[in-house]
Amino acid sequence: xxxxxxxxxxxxxxxxxxxxxxxxxxxxxxxxxxxxxxxxxxxxxxxxxxxxxxxxxxxxxxxxxxxxxxxxxxxxxxxxxxxxxxxxxxxxxxxxxxxxxxxxxxxxxxxxxxxxxxxxxxxxxxxxxxxxxxxxxxxxxx
Numbered sequence: 232x233x234x235x236x237x238x239x240x241x242x243x244x245x246x247x248x249x250x251x252x253x254x255x256x257x258x259x260x261x262x263x264x265x266x267x268x269x270x271x272x273x274x275x276x277x278x279x280x281x282x283x284x285x286x287x288x289x290x291x292x293x294x295x296x297x298x299x300x301x302x303x304x305x306x307x308x309x310x311x312x313x314x315x316x317x318x319x320x321x322x323x324x325x326x327x328x329x330x331x332x333x334x335x336x337x338x339x340x341x342x343x344x345x346x347x348x349x350x351x352x353x354x355x356x357x358x359x360x361x362x363x364x365x366x367x368x369x370x371x372x373x
Contacts, residue, residue: 242271243340247331248279248289250346251366252298259344260297273300274340276331278347281305302338306330318357325353332357 244266246252252259252275263273275293279285285305293300306312309327316326316333332353335343344364345351354363 242269243274243338243342244271245274245276245335245338245340245343246298246300247343247345247347247350247366248275248277248293251344252293252296254346254366256296256298260299263299264297267299267301272302273298274302274304274335274338275300276304276334276340276343277306278328278331279305281307304334325349328353329357332361335361 244263246259246263266273275289275298277289279289282305286303289303289305293303306327307330309323312326312330313323316329318326318329321329328347328350331343331345331350334340335354336358340361342362342364343354344366345354346366348365351363351365354361
């Protein structure tokens with residue numbers, strides 16, 4: 232987070248795995264490598280469940296695809312989201328996805344790529360200071 236104006240750092244990048252990295256692995260391998268070479272931090276933020284087996288498989292997959300990153304965040308259980316999400320207006324699924332937005336806010340991510348329209352909508356609603364890229368079928372859309 233930029234301490235002066237409380238805005239997300241332009242040096243922090245967040246990328247979803249399924250439907251984003253998996254759809255364009257060469258692009259995201261290049262982007263993640265360039266981002267780190269230029270001094271930025273790369274966070275992989277996925278809706279995959281946070282358990283040991285999934286974490287190991289995700290680490291292996293990302294390594295095989297050539298993705299470099301500083302942090303891997305997999306979503307905690309839906310039950311945790313229900314307890315932690317302060318936005319009572321969201322339904323159970325939105326609360327689950329809210330965890331991605333919350334992580335990005337807390338870690339000062341300035342740019343985020345995701346393919347899920349519901350996630351994109353939550354970013355625009357809750358964290359308009361983060362540049363969200365709706366990544367659909369290998370293309371960026373506004």
